[in-house]
Amino acid sequence: MMPTYFKVKCNSIKMLEARGYAIPAEEIAYLPSGLAQCISSSDYFSNYQEYKAKMEYFSNYYRSMQDSNHRSFAMNMSQVYVHKDGHHRYVTFIEAATKGKKVLTDDLTLAIAIINRSAGGPQGLVNSKVTFVVPTSIKAVDISSMDIAHLDYEIFTHDYLIVDAVNHSFSSTYRLLTNEEASEFYGRNKILPSQLPIFTSNDPIVRYYGWKAGDLILIGRMNASTEGSVTVSTYYRLVSPHIYERK
DSSP states (O other): OOHHHHHHHHHHHHHHHHHHHHOOOHHHTOOOOOGOOSSHHHHHHHHHHHHHHHHHHHHHHOOOOOOOOOOHHHHTEEEEBTTSSEEEEEEEOOOGGGHHHHHHHHHHHHHHHHHHTTTTSSSTTTTTEEOOOOOEEOOOOOOOTOTTTTEEEEEEHHHHHHHHHOOOOTTTTEOOHHHHHHHHHHHHTTTTGGGGGGOOOOOOOHHHTTTTTTTTTEEEEEEOTSSEEEEEEEEEEESSOOOOOOO
C-alpha cells in the first residue's frame, strides 16, 4: 500500500500546485524527480534511487505522526493548502477500504470534525473547499451519505491520482483564459461559446485543474514530423456542464 499512497500523495500535490495552491516545505521535501523524463539508463537509475529514498522519507515522516497521534496513516497525509486568491482547501485522505467499513466511517467522521474545527465551524467554510482522496473501492455514495452537505467538495479515487495526468512527454499544455481574454477571443473570431468543441465536466483534465462550466481553455499541442521538425498547434475548448457517461 505504501507505493500507492506515495504516488497518490505526490500527484495530488502536483495537481494542487497546478491549480495555484502553495505547497508546504515539508511536502516539497519528498517530491521525487520525474522518471518519465529520463533519456538514458543512467539517468533512470539515479532517479529511481532518489525515488526510493524519497518514498522511505515519506513513509517515516507519516509513520512518526501516526505513532504520536494514533490516527490512520492516510489521515496523517491530510493537509490544508492556501490558494493564491486567499481561499483554503482541505485535502483529506481516507484509509483503505480493505480495513473495513468502520474505518471508512471513523476516518470520514474525524476528517469532517477536523475541517469544521479548523474553519471555526460550518460558517467558516464559506471561503473553503474540500478534496476527499479515497481508495478506488470506496464509492462516492459512501461519502455523500455523510454529513457533508455544507461542504464545497470534490472526490478523487486512487486510480485517478496513481498516475500523473499532465506531466509526461506526450501531454498537451493547457491554460485557462481570463474573462477578458475569453471575451476578446469570442469578439475577434465572431464565434459563440456553443460553437466550440467541449470538455465534459468530468473529463480527467478538467477535474485535474478544477475548471468550471463556462471556462475557456487554450490547448497547445506539439507535433513532430518524420523529418524531425516540431511545430505547436493551438486549439480552444469550452468546459461544458455535461457529464460523459460510459455505455
